[in-house]
Structures are given as C-alpha cells and as structure tokens.
Amino acid sequence: MKNELDPSQLLHAYENVMENGTPTEFGKIYEGVEAFSDYDGYNIYMRGNGVELRVGFHNTYHIEYDQEHLKESFLKKISLLAK
Template sequence: MKNELNPTKILQAFEIIMEKGSPTEIGRIYEGVEAFSDYDGYNVYMRGNGVELQVGFHNTYHLDYEQEHLRDSFLKKLDALVE
C-alpha cells in the first residue's frame, strides 16, 4: 500500500458521507464510516473499524490505527465510496 493518500479522493469520500449519511452525535455515518469536522472546518475526520483519519489544512493528514489490515480495509472502503 502506498504511504501517500490522495487528498482529492479523501475529501470526495467525506462529502459523500456528509450528503448520504445518517446523523450521529458529532457528524454523519454512511457505509460504516463516520465523518465530522471541527468547528471551523479546517480539519475533517473519518473513522470506522478501529481507524481514524484526520485531514487538516494544506491536505496534511494523520492516520491512527492499530493493525495494518484495518487501515487497508478502511482506505479501500473510502475508495469504494468515491467510485
């Protein structure tokens, strides 16, 4: 798996979740992925199945996960949302 994420695809996935998802306490959830942003919208977050992805200003990102296979399946799920 590549070390770099495609910020355009990640933000497209975020928008799809926000458009099609069901409301949660802090954002929206769609296809098992919850999406939300901070109060000013500079940082967006997506999480599910033990993985959290934070995308910040200037397309910086941080992926938090305990196992690589969880990360891989999470990223594949985001790709599937966009396709």
C-alpha cells in the same frame, strides 16, 4: 508517513458520507464510515473499524490505527466512497 493518499479522493469520500449519511452525535455515518469536522471546518475526520483519519489544512493528513489490516480495509472503503 509517505504521501500515499490522494487528498481530493479523501475529500470526495467525506462529501459522500455527509450527503448520504445518517446523523450521529458528531457528524454523519454512511457505509460504516463516520465523518465529521472540527468547529472551524479546517480539519475533517473519518473513522470506522478502529481507524481514524484526519485531513487538515494544506491537504495534510494523519491516520491512526492499531493493526495494518484494519487500515487497509478502511482505505479500501474510503476509495469506494470516493467514486
């Protein structure tokens, strides 16, 4: 995947969910996006509406989705959360 996402924007969206979200089994959920991290905090995850985004060490990321329109909708939501 080409580097189309800004890692600082992703981290800001993650922090917004963690600060304002409601607790879930794995982390917190806010505005339809669930955020959580692995046990050591090196990887953070955000998911919602059939899309999962993992942001790893050295600002790498991987996004999984079944349909392109779901990915686009999810990324718009992440963009709004990053503001």
